[in-house]
Amino acid sequence: MRLFQFISEINLFETDATDTISIRTQRLCTWFFISILTTCLLIVTIYASVHTDIIRIEIKNPTIDLYEKLAANNYSIECDCSETFVPHKEFISLQPIYHQVCSSDFVTQRWIDYLYHSTKHSFYFHADFRSTAMQQFQLLAVLCQLSIQETEDGLDLFFYTEIISGKLMSKDFLLAEARSRINALKRNAPDAFDYKLMFIRQMIAGNVLLSSTATIFQTTSQEQFTCSTPAVFLDNSNNSSAYSYIIDGWYIGCRPIDSLLSSTLKIFYNQTMINSLLQFFNNTSSNFTCLDANKESIFDLNTTLSTIIKSVFIEKWIQNINYSLYFNHCAPKLCFYTINKRFNIYYIITTIISVYGGLSTVLSLIIPAIVKSITQHNAETSHRDYSFRRLKQLIITWLRQLISTLIKMNLFRSSTRLEPSDIYQQRWSTRFYITFLSSFFIIITIYTAATKETVLTELIKPSFNEVLKLQQQTSLSSLQCPCSQLSSSFKYSIELIPTYHEICDSDFVLDEWIRLMLPLEHYHPYNFEQN
Template sequence: MVSQGWIDYYNNFKLYFIISNRDFRANAGHQFQILATLCEQAQQTVNSALQVFLQRQFVSSQIISQELFRSQINESIERWKSNTLNSFLHLTQLIRVTNQGNQLINSFHNFYFYLDQISEQLIPVPANYSTCSCARSSACQIPMGIFVYNWTIFDYVELFRIPNFFTGCFLVESLLESTLECFYDHQCMNIIESYTSNTTTNFSLLDTTRNSPNETVQSIINRLMIDAWQSNISFSAYYKMCSPLSCTYEQTRRHDIVYLISSIFGLFAGLVFGIEILILIILRFIEKMVNDFSLIELKRRFKDLFICREEEQIINRCHFILLILTISLLYMATSLTLVAKTERVIKPSLFTYQYLLTNYQDSLQCSCSHISIEYQSFLTITSRIHQICSSDFVSNDWIDYIYNTIDPFHLNYTDFRTTATGQYQLLASFCQFSRQVLNDALSNLLTSHFIDTELLSYNVLYERIQSSLKEFQMAIPNSFLNSLSVIRETTGANMLMNTFMTSSEFQYETAFTMFSIFYTRPLSYEKCNCGLSSKCVQSSRGMMAGCYPLEALLQSTFQCFYNQTCIDSHNVFQALNISSSTSSQFLINSSIESILNKLMVEDYSINISYEKYFSHCEPLLCSYSYCGHRDILEMTLNIIGIYGGLVIIARFIVVFFLKLYLNKNQKVSPQKGET
């Protein structure tokens, strides 16, 4: 159906007789050419976007798990598909609305001309399909069929109707509303063939197992004409390209048997030695007290503790004092020294997490059980559009009012009212288009996933979302503005005519007696000629008139809409409220183009439900570190562990220094000889 042979088959059909513009044979070649172009553009869009996507770098400071890797790649793929689809649909939609607003002339489907005998000017008249006028809507359409002219009744008679296949003001509009069910049906194709050729064609039918015959072309376009997507994510290839140099890990486990045995022996030795000495002292003291127990004897025994008559007593008591002092100093030093402690909380509640965050903000870390969370599960974003988009001036009632009260085809081309219907249709379309672009972009953002292995605090989460929103605000208008710029330039460069005859006009010249010659002449606005620039405009009735309705609208302002006399002196529709403009980021005299550059958005508001974010994250474990004193049990066990060694070292020190002292102070008496 989109092959050149199929298109040529209908384009080469010889019309030897008068044929209706509703006839399938007159339109099929053009519509299948449009369908082929859409297929080609869809394929090119996907290929170009895919090439750019595959050239992107996957950046990560360290290798990530297979689950997280697949989650991030799938998230990127889904976002890429959505962006690619929206980009294609927005471009086609923008072309369609600007064509309608500019009322560009096509091959006598949306208008016809008649020659005014008095002024000798060609007057354009909008075409009507049933009760629908092409000046008001591009969606006017009627079914196509096979027609023959009946000379008896001087009208066309329908011989066969193509099921759900339409023609209208613009062939692309009617094609999108059509289905291809006839081309799934062998009988339908045979009937068409019988009216177009005496030979049998070799074109194959469409496959009903792949697509539904009742599906409209618009619904096919809405999925980029793609039946299914396939992707292959290779974690092994990613791991190979990453080629990690080293890996570190943390493991929580019980102490091994060697450590336990050595610790027990250390404690046992210290306890045995200490208890042995303590028991001996107690037994010796009890023995002496039992033999001679009295208060006076108790005092004497206590004094004897500090009276040393023998070297061994001095050593024992100095040893005891040094040992007590050493243990006390070690205990005090250990108790005063701050050490880093790490605590863990399993599956904390939100209240517990907030308490920990308040007290241990710098070291608190919580791992999420779900690393990928949809934004829309905890985030809402709303936008406020310029008040013109919610006013009566973009309603069908207003456009119908303008269309029914003004005859644009008998006004001077410099009068704004000539293109008023087209400009208001464009304004309404831009409001609708802005909302659609915003909704698609916000839907794309909110259905994407927020990926992070760690639970973030509210402030950090808010900053991350604000940063994403700023990127979102900057990126959204770019594609729209680029597409609009291309449309404006190509329309002007090709000097396409519109039915309002505001860019050029027909000049009538009778050169021969049998027929007349018409040629086009570019029009001028003040000192600007539409043949040199499509952006020529001229002020008219508070608005702008120009070569094209689109250019005139973009260079206008909304000032007239705030003035009742300017916008509607009959008071049928109320002007905009001037007080509402104080809350707008746009000035009253801002051009519509500058407002459209921001998609007519006044501001965005976001609402983050941290409770829902916490619930979806569902942290498994939180750990935090702090500096604190050792507990009594830990210090006691440590000192007991080194007690045996302290006893030996203390005794060695006492003996060494006592011997040194005694040797130094020992007096040697000299012997006196006889004289």
């Protein structure tokens, strides 16, 4: 009962008036004031509780452990790199493993010299292994050296190539980017070497360059790369051409390089067969170790040397991408990430306090004037004239009462200081208070309107035109569109068409024209057809 009595008698607008009507009006103003203020504060509290606040958190000099922890928790963290250019060699290790033949006895100078010095005759039949063996293995050794040198040069260029980014790349993105570049290196290295080898073969065939070792194919197959026959050992005694031994998988052909590419290394994986092969040479004692057939390899025993050479003798690559080294070289000084937070108690309290001060002041000024006007209006005749003249007169009356109320308004009323001079000071204090409060709210409003707020807007599966429109409306740094695929080929975005010299499409490079220029039997240096 006491609580009910206290609520019914509460009066926040108490004045010097003691009559019943004034007190009733003051209590009515109090109930309106409390009801409206409570409702507004409740609405503000609910809004502040469900409002998602985007909080930007900055981290200075972050560690790799902290960065990975935040990334694992799906925070969209961004870091500015101190070093924009990061060479591949700083965080990528890449080592090729070559075919064992390039480190075997069969590409050493000792083996090549053995083939050269241990033959009994200076001339052998065209299909005899001893006629071209030295040249073929010399070519094999050179091709091993060239492939290794070509690969090492490509690796040097790759390691000094830089990843350019002002932002720290995420681990997944860096791994995808590095793997894409490594795969491009793996594809380009064999293609470049194969192109050079094909160019050399075409040049040899086009210029009709012949080996110093005579073969029957040099006069019959000058334009073909595939002419070959199995290599054998022939008995040269008494001009005999009987087959003594056929070498499985090894061929003799038009040119040493062509027959080498058609051959396999099958026989060189068997030590017994190598020892048998060495018996056909002079009795010079020498030991040559066979290839290891049990060693892991992507090539089987019947793989031709053409296939092995086209892969640049590379069995596999040992690669490692160290994200920690990349992070340390990038050396981010400042990182930031945003979090979406609800029911922030500090935000709720701050919002309620900021709204309460202004709302209570406004309500304390408006409610008494409205209630007094309504009360006076109801005290008049019950017959209401809603004509335009009556409405105009009513508005003028309200305005006069509002102005009178503002002039007489006293927020610093005291029950002990009732002298006219005291009331005068209290009213001026009220006017200063309202003036400063209004100025403060105006400044806050202008500042809030002028301040740019970061709003995170998500667009699911945007179209190309939508992205272009957003790029025109926003800065490129604020627009972020993660890709569904981390890697993409240039062929999907770049069209590059070269224009060649017209000679390449003319009649002067056709086979018909070249056949007209066949050499004559008697060569004359000033004859155009012969040259």
